[in-house]
Amino acid sequence: MSFLVDSVIMFTSQVLFFGFGWLFFMRQLFKDYEVRQYVVQVVFSVTFAFSCTMFELIIFEILGALSSNSRYFHWKLNLYVILLVLIFVVPFYIGYFVVSNIRLLQRQKLLFACMVWFTFMYFFWKLGDPFPILSPKHGILSIEQLISRVGVIGVTLMALLSGFGAVNCPYTYMSYFLRNVTDSDILALERRLLQTMDMIISKKKRIAMTRRQMYQRGEDQNKQTGFWGMIKSVTSTQTGSENLSLIQQEVDALEELSRQLFLETVDLQATKERIEYSKTFQGKYFNFLGYFFSIYCVWKIFMVKFWSQHISFILVGIIIVTSIRGLLITLTKFFYAISSSKSSNVIVLVLAQIMGMYFVSSVLLMRMSMPLEYRSIVTEVLGELQFNFYHRWFDVIFLVSALSSILFLYLAHKQAPEKHMAL
Amino acid sequence: MASLDRVKVLVLGDSGVGKSSLVHLLCQNQVLGNPSWTVGCSVDVRAQDYKEGTPEEKTYYIELWDVGGSVGCASSIKSTRAVFYNSVNGIILVHDLTNKKSSQNLYRWSLEALNKDSSPTGVIVSNGSDYDREQFAENPVPLLLIGTKFDQIPDNKRNEVLTRTAFLSEDFNAEEINLDCTNPRYLAAGTSNAVKLSRFFDKVIEKRYFTRDPSQMTGFTDRKRFNFKSLHYD
Numbered sequence: 001m002s003f004l005v006d007s008v009i010m011f012t013s014q015v016l017f018f019g020f021g022w023l024f025f026m027r028q029l030f031k032d033y034e035v036r037q038y039v040v041q042v043v044f045s046v047t048f049a050f051s052c053t054m055f056e057l058i059i060f061e062i063l064g065a066l067s068s069n070s071r072y073f074h075w076k077l078n079l080y081v082i083l084l085v086l087i088f089v090v091p092f093y094i095g096y097f098v099v100s101n102i103r104l105l106q107r108q109k110l111l112f113a114c115m116v117w118f119t120f121m122y123f124f125w126k127l128g129d130p131f132p133i134l135s136p137k138h139g140i141l142s143i144e145q146l147i148s149r150v151g152v153i154g155v156t157l158m159a160l161l162s163g164f165g166a167v168n169c170p171y172t173y174m175s176y177f178l179r180n181v182t183d184s185d186i187l188a189l190e191r192r193l194l195q196t197m198d199m200i201i202s203k204k205k206r207i208a209m210t211r212r213q214m215y216q217r218g219e220d221q222n223k224q225t226g227f228w229g230m231i232k233s234v235t236s237t238q239t240g241s242e243n244l245s246l247i248q249q250e251v252d253a254l255e256e257l258s259r260q261l262f263l264e265t266v267d268l269q270a271t272k273e274r275i276e277y278s279k280t281f282q283g284k285y286f287n288f289l290g291y292f293f294s295i296y297c298v299w300k301i302f303m304v305k306f307w308s309q310h311i312s313f314i315l316v317g318i319i320i321v322t323s324i325r326g327l328l329i330t331l332t333k334f335f336y337a338i339s340s341s342k343s344s345n346v347i348v349l350v351l352a353q354i355m356g357m358y359f360v361s362s363v364l365l366m367r368m369s370m371p372l373e374y375r376s377i378v379t380e381v382l383g384e385l386q387f388n389f390y391h392r393w394f395d396v397i398f399l400v401s402a403l404s405s406i407l408f409l410y411l412a413h414k415q416a417p418e419k420h421m422a423l
Numbered sequence: 424m425a426s427l428d429r430v431k432v433l434v435l436g437d438s439g440v441g442k443s444s445l446v447h448l449l450c451q452n453q454v455l456g457n458p459s460w461t462v463g464c465s466v467d468v469r470a471q472d473y474k475e476g477t478p479e480e481k482t483y484y485i486e487l488w489d490v491g492g493s494v495g496c497a498s499s500i501k502s503t504r505a506v507f508y509n510s511v512n513g514i515i516l517v518h519d520l521t522n523k524k525s526s527q528n529l530y531r532w533s534l535e536a537l538n539k540d541s542s543p544t545g546v547i548v549s550n551g552s553d554y555d556r557e558q559f560a561e562n563p564v565p566l567l568l569i570g571t572k573f574d575q576i577p578d579n580k581r582n583e584v585l586t587r588t589a590f591l592s593e594d595f596n597a598e599e600i601n602l603d604c605t606n607p608r609y610l611a612a613g614t615s616n617a618v619k620l621s622r623f624f625d626k627v628i629e630k631r632y633f634t635r636d637p638s639q640m641t642g643f644t645d646r647k648r649f650n651f652k653s654l655h656y657d
Contacts, residue, residue, distance in 0.1 A: 190506045197466055197488075197507075201429075204468040205484045208450075212470055212482070255465065262463030262503060269499035
């Protein structure tokens with residue numbers, strides 16, 4: 001009887017998560033596009049719903065809600081479904097939509113999509129070999145084999161993201177790092193940009209005028225018969241076209257310059273807005289958080305296993321959420337820039353894949369941060385995975401990611417004011 | 424180059440609708456072989472024969488400014504884009520016939536461009552993002568509506584799409600052209616599309632040069648005399 005009640009609760013919450021994922025898809029991700037393939041929206045919402053359900057189950061575990069039998073059953077069910085989605089459904093659809101974008105392969109879409117999927121499965125399987133993930137007594141399609149591999153990918157992703165977030169979060173919000181940008185800097189750049197556009201226009205006008213004259217002269221030339229007429233037409237068009245190709249090269253160089261100037265101006269505008277934001281109340285609050293987190297992150301980098309487990313659980317979660325949010329926003333912006341109505345489907349599915357793998361592996365890692373008494377359910381459900389391996393792997397990748405982010409941001413920060421001063 | 428000699432037309436629309444292909448087709452009379460996404464603004468020049476076939480025929484070089492990006496992008500990109508919207512003489516609004524959102528976004532695009540226009544005659548008042556048809560009726564900047572990817576509409580949806588674009592062109596008080604940027608046949612000489620295009624560019628040139636205030640009338644008559652003279656000695 002209690003099993004039925006618990007199942008109803010789980011089902012309702014899953015429907016709620018599904019609805020939330022659906023709305024997020026429509027309002028945020030796809031607000032500039034028309035949804036023509038509803039399967040993409042459904043797959044995204046399903047992945048989101050089952051990922052959130054896993055977190056919900058962990059919380060229920062800690063709170064002791066629902067009976068432990070039904071919790072165990074729902075854990076298993078959820079894991080099976082999400083593995084099915086992450087390994088079979090989403091990669092297959094990614095392959096299918098990538099193939100349908102390529103014009104040459106339109107005929108045998110399904111066949112090529114299956115080929116892509118088999119290639120994915122091959123590499124996915126090979127991924128598990130170099131890692132000491134499990135003892136060899138398990139069968140091929142057992143749940144442990146699949147989870148271990150998903151776990152490796154997801155843990156790597158999480159460590160990369162949290163390493164980057166640990167460094168980027170203080171860098172973005174702390175005003176110490178904000179370069180000083182004045183309005184006159186921006187105006188000077190804009191003036192240069194417009195001057196470059198004017199030069200491009202005047203050269204293109206010359207090309208158009210010369211082409212027109214050549215065309216008209218060409219018509220007149222056709223009337224000229226005889227030997228000299230032929231020689232004249234050859235020589236004049238030759239110098240004409242050489243001239244044109246020279247001007248065309250200059251135009252190409254100027255266009256490249258205009259693109260760079262545009263991007264620099266956007267960068268300066270963004271910095272100026274960030275400076276203005278840092279003066280507001282919200283900005284100051286995030287600035288304080290930035291200092292706080294930077295101290296915590298530095299500590300985490302150097303003293304990995306020290307802090308009390310309960311607090312570490314929450315803080316690790318917050319860092320991961322903020323870094324995921326920051327990176328997703330940047331990725332979304334990047335994807336808005338490059339995605340057209342053709343590639344939007346593929347990109348959303350890739351996001352769904354990353355999200356799903358990330359959530360599965362965060363369950364593995366949470367075991368480290370969870371107090372001892374709650375670890376048993378995770379261990380029971382997931383079988384005999386070598387959890388220590390994942391913890392060590394996370395720490396290594398976190399360190400590598402944080403250090404390379406520091407290096408990368410240092411170089412970017414160093415380079416920018418020099419470029420700025422060269423104007 | 425003197426700013427008096429410039430005719431500037433903006434080409435606006437969502438990312439991926441085909442503005443770069445369209446501009447290439449209009450200026451080079453060729454199909455663009457390898458379209459890639461536009462960073463910032465790309466410009467091209469079209470030779471337009473104003474009043475073709477009459478004794479007042481003159482060649483003007485119209486600048487087509489293809490501004491890349493989407494309506495919903497970061498405000499830093501929007502403020503940078505705004506520098507391209509100065510002293511505009513005409514706007515071509517491009518939308519994708521297979522994507523309804525791109526047509527809806529044209530209202531936001533036109534408001535973004537017209538509100539930034541710094542020339543004294545281009546004053547448009549907008550209540551937030553509410554769109555008002557009367558504004559476009561009195562709008563001094565000529566607009567042209569172009570729908571792309573016409574060949575990709577299935578036959579049974581064609582009427583529905585054409586009705587929708589007819590409403591759109593009424594709202595903007597603009598002519599509409601529906602074409603496929605990879606096929607120059609749609610703009611071949613003598614087609615109604617080519618006539619509409621010519622009419623639009625002529626209107627742009629006319630508004631630019633020949634509808635000045637009475638205080639500048641002398642400049643206008645001088646130019647006309649000059650044109651006539653040059654034709655006479657040709």
